[in-house]
Amino acid sequence: MKFKVVVSEGEDGWYVVECPSLPGCISQGKTVSEALENIKEAIELYLEPEEEIKRVKGRQMLEVVV
Numbered sequence: 001m002k003f004k005v006v007v008s009e010g011e012d013g014w015y016v017v018e019c020p021s022l023p024g025c026i027s028q029g030k031t032v033s034e035a036l037e038n039i040k041e042a043i044e045l046y047l048e049p050e051e052e053i054k055r056v057k058g059r060q061m062l063e064v065v066v
Helices: 034-045 050-054
Strands: 006-009 015-018 027-028
Touching: 006 034, 015 034, 027 034
Parallel strands: none
Antiparallel strands: 006 015, 015 027
């Protein structure tokens, strides 16, 4: 899969990268290359099936009605 990402340099010199099509999917790195590697991992985790998330020890998936 391919996703468009936006890379910007933060005030602290780190690069921030986000994937607009996946709300809240954001990462950073000391270099553009590192930031891009980190966002790849963030996207993979974002797209991970809920079943995988539920199996993580010490974490649980709940639903709330608003």
